[in-house]
Amino acid sequence: MADAHVHHDPNIGTTGLDNRKVGMWIFLGSDCMFFGSLIGTYLSYKGKSLGGPGPHDVFNIPLTSESAAVLLASSLTMVLALAALQKSDLKWAGRWLLATAILGAHFVLNQVYEFATFVLHDGLTLSTNLFGSSFYTLTGFHGAHVTGGVIWLMALWWQLKRGRLDARDYTKVEIAGLYWHFVDIVWIAIFTIIYLIP
Amino acid sequence: MATHAAFMPGGATKEAAATGVWSWITTVDHKRIGILYGVTAFIFFLMGGIEALIMRAQLARPDSDLVSAQTFNELFTMHGTTMVFLAIMPLSAAFFNYMIPLQIGARDVAFPRLNALSYWIFLSGGLFLNSSFLFGAAPDGGWFGYTTLTTRQFSPGHSIDFWMLGLQILGIASMLAGFNFIVTIVNMRAPGMTLMRMPVFIWMSLVVQFLVVLAFPAITVALILLMFDRFFGTLFYAAAAGADPLLWQHLFWIFGHPEVYILILPAMGIVSEVLPTFARKPLFGAPVVIYSGIMIGFFGFGVWSHHMFSVGMGPVADSVFSIATMLIAVPTGVKILNWISTLWGGTIRFTSALLFSLGFIAMFTMGGLSGVMHASPPVDLQQTDTYFVVAHFHYVLFGGSIFGLFSGFYYWWPKMTGRLLDERLGKLHFWLMMIGFNMTFFPQHYLGLIGMPRRIYTYAADLNWGFWNMVSTIGAFIIALSILVFIVNVFKTRRSGQVAGPDPWDARTLEWAIPSPPPVYNFASIPTVHGRDELWLQKHGDGHGGAPVPKPAPASAKDIAAIHMPPPSYWPILLALALTVMLSGLLISYYQVVLGGLLTLYCMFKFALEYHRPAQEAH
């Protein structure tokens, strides 16, 4: 009995699932509640600001659409990276990982530019009105998630470059991917609910 | 890293031999972490208790000036916060840590180092919160921290900052533990242990962990918004800017009500283990108990606003939350019926563990009944903010959770230490606590109904509240005496207590199949599970003439030597420290936040890569 367990991957449980993957899904479920609370706050305060610039005085829909497209594209490169890694195609796995991180960084830079414009051009800060408070907090936490994801992806890429990551470690890339796609779907929700719906 | 490599082969035996402070600091063994949780939480429990005693001493007589109004505010705030986050939750966590792997037939939790990390973050958070006393800035906004009282404008000092950041740190610890336990329960069960064969304690633990990971994000957000308001000038709770102060209350109670079940369900799980053992009968309608637990967890997310009937949400919201609250009483009542039916016709042994479980059933039922009264908005309006509510939630949280947890202590103590607690002292502890508890809290129902408000630091003599307050205070000191008896019991039996052996109670579940205390690797050979009461089936069959199921084949010394256990690690405590440095920096300097953030990131990488394919290097 004991032998059967000694030579077993300690990450694989008796259901045959990988502990890390199950854990990541629960984390994402929990993060749904996190963003749910933030989105709920934003929507509860929508249209209740006393004065100051409102959403449609400041939003730059073309820029945000580009951000949305960039993030969607990064989801594609992410799955391609995983697929390449699983086929032991380390060269392309590295390229796709790097591409994902760069697209993510692009998204973050877009957001920095967007925030800077709102502050400097439209005079919308965290403490201008309820919209400013709830908008920056919600999208800022999403941006922080993206930033964390970029750091994670770069770390994986660096491991791959150093020859410390290969097809055996595909789960490490897979769970990073799950996180990354989750950040993408949160943006799908934010893009529609906050930016597009009047 | 080199030292770790040395631990790799046969890590099990190495760590078993290890003693000393360093071995505890670096431990990743779920049993040791469970003990750390238990000891730490018990110390916090004593601190919360002392805070309560000071409050009771202050309230014993009218127009008392033992403590100032400000100190009283700090006392009830820290008493509530401590008991909820630093005593009951981590005492439950002690049992989760120790018992979940044992009851599901696993060698450890799914992520042993993450488990250690949870503990160290919890400890940091607890110390951080209580360090506020040293700086003369103890939190004074109530454990619920209602805005706008807690915004910078009305609470300018650092007291609320301590509370807010402390809770944030503790929340991280709870959520990490939650992810870990869910994966453990779902993924690490012994072969044959289907979901419906899991012991009821495991089921209740699973429900609790889901509540933790889904409810804590709501308070995390509420606290983040408060933090931003206090530090960065956002307007989430600024009424002057059109903000709705109820936002905090909603977010807080979206967390706060599931939190109530986080506090009570572990005790329900313990009682569901203790009763069958000492009645020598399977739990009556165990699947129904399990489904009821799931229902309670699920409904727990839809009743939060019953804490807010008095804020005027309007008839529709009041009705919806009132009906949902009454509904949630149904699965709870079902469980009580099941526990009583388990006793019916059983061969009952009145041990201390069973007495505490019986106390749980009786006291929790009384707390539940006053809870159903609050479910009706018109009744609730009479009772809100009076001592009636204080009486109610102490009946469920003390009469429920604490009695259940002590039942767990008496039941599992021999498993954890190898020695039984003294039964005579145990029964003295029980009766003292039972009498003291009812003396303390039953009169508070009456005090509430005659109009004594919560949270007042003193009252006038002509209100005639003095007599029952004095009774209540005497009761509180009797509780303290009973706790003292427990501590004496612990120290008395530590060396001289009766040696327990693997199965002192003729119990039913897997943890009793292995030595007490268990070896580092728990199970020499992983058992195959045939039913919910696996050990009972192995010993006595199913009680309907079925033959006993086979015991697992004994493991040879060679098998045992080949068991790999995760080696110790110091990264969990370092990561926890770095995180605390980062968050406490908000009180001191933003440079510290940045520094702490970088340290945290560094520790995270070291943590993540500590065992990155170590086998490659070893070969």
Next chain:
Amino acid sequence: MADPHAAAAHGSQGGHAESHGGGHATVRTYINVAIVLAIITAIEVATLYIPGIPNALLVGSLLIMSAIKFVLVVGFFMHLRYDHNIMRSFFIGPLFIAIGIILALMALFSAFILLPRP
């Protein structure tokens, strides 16, 4: 901790069969999904510029389109379509609770303004 050979075997064959249950998405599928996502996003943005579109229609179609995108990413990119029921329920359950809480908050704050334009 893992035996390297066991892990290697796992990575190349075992892992898939175990964790992906029924089927498996190919690179072709991924690219097709990405194209559909891009098209829907384009339509979403374009909808905003339709002159005189009734608000209810605008909001309704935007919500439906983003829901489709959401499901596509979760189902294909995150493999949930192919994954174990356990993981599906771990994600979808909390998702519905979160949506429920958003709706409840909006109702409680009389902010149910997804529909009428202020």
